Amino acid sequence: MAAKTGTQRSAKCAEKRIAANEEELRLRVRPGTRQALAELMEWAGIEEQGEALTLMIHHLHGLGRGGALPLLEVPRHEIKISKVVALEFHRKSMLMLQQDPGDEVTLPSI
Numbered sequence: 001m002a003a004k005t006g007t008q009r010s011a012k013c014a015e016k017r018i019a020a021n022e023e024e025l026r027l028r029v030r031p032g033t034r035q036a037l038a039e040l041m042e043w044a045g046i047e048e049q050g051e052a053l054t055l056m057i058h059h060l061h062g063l064g065r066g067g068a069l070p071l072l073e074v075p076r077h078e079i080k081i082s083k084v085v086a087l088e089f090h091r092k093s094m095l096m097l098q099q100d101p102g103d104e105v106t107l108p109s110i
Contacts (some may be wrong), residue, residue, distance in 0.1 A: 027053075 004012075029037070037052065046052045053088050081089075 037049065041049070041052045043046070044052065044055075046055070060071060063071075064078075
């Protein structure tokens with residue numbers, strides 16, 4: 001029996017993928033995400049990105065809705081203005097109003 005050519009091996013591999021109903025997913029990531037994936041793969045001793053992603057998806061799904069949803073929440077950045085910054089903003093605003101009066105807000109007296 002002769003060895004298969006690269007084309008024959010590729011065709012057989014394509015047939016297997018079709019039979020297994022495989023679908024290719026593409027993912028673009030930034031350097032921080034790429035680094036995180038590399039570290040996860042290193043920790044687990046996994047060499048293939050596809051294998052790592054597949055395992056993560058299945059393990060996350062295995063946690064069920066209650067376990068998985070907190071891990072899928074998008075982190076939100078909370079903006080906190082310090083007291084010092086708020087006071088400086090107020091001070092500069094008052095200085096600007098002194099230099100160019102006329103835009104002041106006056107509340108009606110009750």
